Amino acid sequence: MVHQSTIELKTNHHGQMHDLTERVAAVVREASVVTGTVNISNVGSTGSIGCIEFEPGLMEDLPNILDKLIPPSRSYGHEQAWHDGNGHSHLQSTWLGQSLTLPITAGRPNLGTWQQVFHLECDVKPRTRTIVVTVMGE
Amino acid sequence: MVHQSTIELKTNHHGQMHDLTERVAAVVREASVVTGTVNISNVGSTGSIGCIEFEPGLMEDLPNILDKLIPPSRSYGHEQAWHDGNGHSHLQSTWLGQSLTLPITAGRPNLGTWQQVFHLECDVKPRTRTIVVTVMGE
């Protein structure tokens, strides 16, 4: 069985994180899949999907470490294409990942207590994001 | 067809790696799936799943490069939540990934000769880990 739905998200700034866990769980419930997998994918190449303990400290730490290791700069080759100062956004998003697949057990995404699904805005301006959630199983 | 099983793992220290390849292959065999996919996911946000050539050199190199780029430190914002010195564990695990999906071909995970499935303990103390293995296909 396959069920697909989308989550719409408005983001405000570079480094902003959203907790998607309950919205993903709601799509799994709609699908009535008890055992299987759920794929969560950001449409576009400057946003990321992943898992983290969603608490205020890590909501600063994750964007900070990304900006430290892959810093904002006008010297990326990408700057030649668009001149919009978001070369680091692309590299951060690609390296962290734009897509995630999780197991479904007993009708819910199988996550630890302190493990949530997040969206991270890597771009440098507010965006409207579409996240595709695909449930497969039985 | 969907088949789901778990692998239990006891880990001893930060940076310890386990080769899960044969245990994942055994779950695929149990499922009698010839063609499809297998998802391998760590429950919890301070352990990682990935693929690597599982040999003693890389078993040191991978935790070393993670500790170099995302170093242990008491200065992470996460420290404010729990004061347990594992902010870097969360960031390493999130960036490397907690979940992996591989193709199944001819009844086995389709991997290269020097490509194995690993679990990496990113936390700073021994943990008992549950890894969920979900096989789908026909």
Place this chain on the structure above:
Amino acid sequence: MVHQSTIELKTNHHGQMHDLTERVAAVVREASVVTGTVNISNVGSTGSIGCIEFEPGLMEDLPNILDKLIPPSRSYGHEQAWHDGNGHSHLQSTWLGQSLTLPITAGRPNLGTWQQVFHLECDVKPRTRTIVVTVMGE
């Protein structure tokens, strides 16, 4: 429904990127799957699969940032195993990821306009690569 096929690729050098988007879309069309997922996996542990805006700037930026943060060196433990100078290739490929799963919507991989599927050669010599594409859905 499950459909699996392979893409063969000849690579020439470390850091070379190929755009796989159209070849992946062709496998999805062959499968006649309208809604579902497609998994794209590199066989072998020194090549990566991911998503990026495939344009000349980022084709330099991505290998550059990987070489900056995980630099070529003879000092990796992996060098003891094979003495072939590709320790960084393994670490780059493992950290960036060797496998990707994307949603299928309306018979096509659901990607943004500036979001393409790439293969990155992380090894230090030309390789012949096999990429396994697995389509599931209905």
